[in-house]
Amino acid sequence: MSPDGRDDNRYIDNEECAYVMQRYRECHDIYHAILGIPAFFEGEITLKAFEFANTRLPMAALSMFAVVRLKSEERNRFFNTYLPWALRNGLKSEPIRNVYWEKELLTDVDILLRRLQIERPPDLRSIRRRERLRKKAEKETKSEN
Secondary structure (H helix, E strand, O other): OOHHHOOOOOOOOOHHHHHHHHHHHHHHHHHHHHHOOOOOHHHHHHHHHHHHHHHOOHHHHHHHHHHHHOOHHHHHHHHHHHHHHHHHHHHHOOOHHHOOHHHHOOOOHHHHHHHHOOOOOOOHHHHHHHHHHHHHHHHHHHHHO
C-alpha cells in the first residue's frame, strides 16, 4: 500500500476539488500507517470512525454503515473496543487533515501521536491472531473428547 499508488480521481471535473479528494485518499493510507490500523475490512471501518470523529466529514460516517457486513464477533469488537477508541481519540486529537505529512516522514510515530494527542488503538492484528489460536485450541480440545 502506497499513497502515491492511488488511481487519479476520474469523476471530479474541477481540478482543485480533484486534488483535495486525491489528497484525502492519500492521507487515509498514511492514517493506517501511523495508527497501526490494518487495511482489511474491520480496520477500514475503525479508521473511518476515527476520521469521522476527527474531520466530521459525512462520507466517513456513511462508510461506517458497512459495520453490518462484519461477522458477529468482529461487530462486537468494533462496538466495544474500536468505536469507543475512534470516537474518543478522533474528538480529542488535533485535526489530522491539517498535518503536512511530507514534513513528518522522519518523525518517530510515538512522538507524532503524542503531539497529535492520539493514543494507539489496541493491536487488531494480535487480537485477531489470539482469537484464531483460541478457536483452534477449542476445536482441538473438542476433537480429543
